[in-house]
Amino acid sequence: MLSDAVAVLRCPVCHTALSLKEDPRRILVCDEGHVFDAARQGYFNLLTGKGTAFEADSAEMVAARHRFLAAGHYDTLSAEIARLAAVSLQSPGAVVLDAGTGTGHYLRAVLEKFPASAVGLDISKFALRRAARLNPEAANIVWDIWRPLPMAEKSVDAVMVVFAPRNPAEFARVLRPGGTLIVVTPRPGHLAEIASRTGMLAIEEGKAERLADTMGKHFDSTTSAEMDFALELSGQEVADLAFMGPAGHHLKPGQLAGVAENSGTVATTAKFQISVFNAPPATS
Ligand SMILES: C[S@@+](CC[C@H](N)C(=O)[O-])C[C@H]1O[C@@H](n2cnc3c(N)ncnc32)[C@H](O)[C@@H]1O
Numbered sequence: 347m348l349s350d351a352v353a354v355l356r357c358p359v360c361h362t363a364l365s366l367k368e369d370p371r372r373i374l375v376c377d378e379g380h381v382f383d384a385a386r387q388g389y390f391n392l393l394t395g396k397g398t399a400f401e402a403d404s405a406e407m408v409a410a411r412h413r414f415l416a417a418g419h420y421d422t423l424s425a426e427i428a429r430l431a432a433v434s435l436q437s438p439g440a441v442v443l444d445a446g447t448g449t450g451h452y453l454r455a456v457l458e459k460f461p462a463s464a465v466g467l468d469i470s471k472f473a474l475r476r477a478a479r480l481n482p483e484a485a486n487i488v489w490d491i492w493r494p495l496p497m498a499e500k501s502v503d504a505v506m507v508v509f510a511p512r513n514p515a516e517f518a519r520v521l522r523p524g525g526t527l528i529v530v531t532p533r534p535g536h537l538a539e540i541a542s543r544t545g546m547l548a549i550e551e552g553k554a555e556r557l558a559d560t561m562g563k564h565f566d567s568t569t570s571a572e573m574d575f576a577l578e579l580s581g582q583e584v585a586d587l588a589f590m591g592p593a594g595h596h597l598k599p600g601q602l603a604g605v606a607e608n609s610g611t612v613a614t615t616a617k618f619q620i621s622v623f624n625a626p627p628a629t630s
């Protein structure tokens with residue numbers, strides 16, 4: 347339930363607990379009286395002060411991501427994320443954080459398996475409009491992952507980060523002892539067959555090692571697995587894939603029209619790294 351998810355949130359101004367009020371309008375209000383109105387679609391914006399310089403994903407990028415993911419091309423990946431989250435989310439009252447939730451697609455897959463309380467953070471309000479529709483039981487919050495998270499210490503059982511920025515110190519702070527952090531990243535060669543013709547950015551070598559290094563300072567053990575699968579995509583799907591990722595910030599709508607209108611199918615391979623980190627157990 348949304349109110350259970352709200353219980354782990356903290357006011358970004360004074361850090362006291364937030365609670366949900368639905369009458370006469372949906373708001374979050376803290377113990378000191380700071381009030382955050384819900385957007386019409388149900389998400390909340392907790393980013394106060396001047397906006398961040400970060401360029402959030404646009405409405406067009408979010409629409410492309412939604413179309414592509416809803417077609418089920420990455421369902422093998424969603425199923426694996428839900429399987430890995432199971433360790434931490436089986437007990438009643440469990441809480442999951444989806445950092446960089448985007449359209450909420452992977453969080454939905456997890457919530458279909460476990461009725462956990464859920465928080466979805468993303469800097470793009472266009473993404474959160476979709477996420478709030480898909481996951482109305484989650485607290486969907488506009489937030490910048492590089493800032494201290496507006497969440498209580500040791501309040502979360504599992505954090506998932508799927509192709510989104512990572513703030514290891516903050517993930518370690520909000521996770522309960524023994525909690526699970528699941529990080530999904532693309533590997534070198536991901537979608538290589540289509541990358542060159544769509545302006546997608548190549549994945550650098552050595553990224554997996556750097557991830558393990560930065561996480562190692564905050565987390566106990568790590569397991570890491572590679573997941574590869576073949577994709578057969580239409581021209582429109584290739585264009586959507588290019589547009590939904592970081593390259594979408596540089597591409598103009600219509601720039602991939604030639605690719606989208608291609609009536610044949612294109613074969614390519616998705617290559618992911620799925621890393622699981624454990625928060626240290628409680629010390630007595
Ligand atoms: C490639 S998308 C992945 C979204 C989602 N996890 C998925 O896989 O469908 C990256 C997401 O991270 C969000 N994002 C990027 N930088 C962020 C930041 N500093 N704070 C919060 N969200 C951020 C973007 O708005 C976008 O929704």
Ligand SMILES: [Zn+2]
Nearest residue numbers: 357360376380
């Ligand atoms: Zn406050």
